[in-house]
Amino acid sequence: MDSTHICDGVMNRDHRIDNVDQISRLCYYAGLVFAFTGLIGILLLAVLQIPISQVIPPCAFHSVTGYYCPGCGGTRAVIAMLHGRIFSSLCYHPFVVYMTAYYIVFEISHTLDIITGHRIRGLRIGPVYFYVGIALIIIQCIVKNILKYRYGISL
Amino acid sequence: MEQQANGGAGLSIASMVLGIVALVLSCCIYYISIPCAVVGIVLAIISLKGQRDGKGMAIAGLVCSIVSLIPAIFVIVMGAALVDGLNAYM
Numbered sequence: 457m458d459s460t461h462i463c464d465g466v467m468n469r470d471h472r473i474d475n476v477d478q479i480s481r482l483c484y485y486a487g488l489v490f491a492f493t494g495l496i497g498i499l500l501l502a503v504l505q506i507p508i509s510q511v512i513p514p515c516a517f518h519s520v521t522g523y524y525c526p527g528c529g530g531t532r533a534v535i536a537m538l539h540g541r542i543f544s545s546l547c548y549h550p551f552v553v554y555m556t557a558y559y560i561v562f563e564i565s566h567t568l569d570i571i572t573g574h575r576i577r578g579l580r581i582g583p584v585y586f587y588v589g590i591a592l593i594i595i596q597c598i599v600k601n602i603l604k605y606r607y608g609i610s611l
Numbered sequence: 612m613e614q615q616a617n618g619g620a621g622l623s624i625a626s627m628v629l630g631i632v633a634l635v636l637s638c639c640i641y642y643i644s645i646p647c648a649v650v651g652i653v654l655a656i657i658s659l660k661g662q663r664d665g666k667g668m669a670i671a672g673l674v675c676s677i678v679s680l681i682p683a684i685f686v687i688v689m690g691a692a693l694v695d696g697l698n699a700y701m
Contacts, residue, residue, distance in 0.1 A: 479621050516686040517638040525682045527635040551635065583668045586627050590671060593634055 480581045484566035487559060498538070508535065524600045526593050529611065547611065551592045558585055622658035623665025623672065626651045630675030638682035645683050651676035 501508065508531060517525040533549035536542075537556060546553045566578035603609040629651035636644040655673035658665060 475620060479624060483624075512639055515639050516689065517682045520686075520689055525638045526679070527637055527639050530635055531639070581624060583627070583665070583671075586624075586631065586668065587671065589631060590634075590675060593631070 476580050476582075480578060481566065483581055484563060484578065487563050491563070523604060524597060524611075526597045528597075528600070550596055551589055554592055555589060558589075620664035620668075622654045623668035626654035626658060626672030627668045627675070628672075629654065630672035630679065633679035633683075634675045637679040638686045641683040641686055644679055648676040648679045648683070 500506075501511065512531050515525055515528050517523070518528055527549075529549040530552060533545040533552035536545040536548060537552060542553060562579045565576070568576040569578035600611050603611065629647045633644040633648035633651060636647070638644070651672050655669045655676065658669040659673070
């Protein structure tokens with residue numbers, strides 16, 4: 457629809473869509489910065505041979521209580537993913553796999569958007585992707601703790 | 612007014628992202644998760660004050676930030692208690 461249309465409702469919708477596109481593009485650039493700094497960090501750890509436990513300490517909540525916080529398994533999931541063990545990463549913390557897949561699709565779509573001159577549209581930031589992520593974090597935390605409490609299974 | 616409403620959507624998204632980051636790092640890297648949670652709460656409150664856009668995301672960000680503070684504060688309190696106990700023992 458033409459954004460110069462005089463109907464207020466349409467004008468508001470067009471402005472909101474433009475704003476979401478701007479926010480999505482900002483997130484794309486932030487994602488590039490994140491990837492760059494992450495790569496530098498991994499290279500530094502590998503070259504200086506610093507163990508990951510010195511950078512990210514083990515979970516204190518788990519050490520004290522024996523149960524899992526929402527982030528437990530995240531470090532192992534990232535390490536497994538970097539080693540190409542996607543299934544292991546999924547078992548350790550499914551949010552890591554989900555977020556990595558979303559991140560890759562998001563970044564590639566926006567790169568194609570720029571290269572093709574908007575012929576292929578970049579993925580828009582939308583609340584549903586975050587709601588799914590939050591649900592994954594909470595559900596996996598609850599499931600892990602139920603398995604630990606009822607059956608003594610440690611993950 | 613439109614720009615304010617649209618700015619609210621950006622703040623809501625930022626609040627939710629910070630809330631998720633704080634939730635995932637809640638007690639392992641609490642020196643990152645606590646500032647993220649505090650900023651997430653502030654952004655969520657600013658976004659919720661009269662803005663229509665992104666209200667759901669602001670509420671989600673607020674809840675995640677508050678929930679993430681619980682294990683982080685627990686870890687700090689336990690750490691302080693441990694240090695006190697060690698000092699008393701020595």
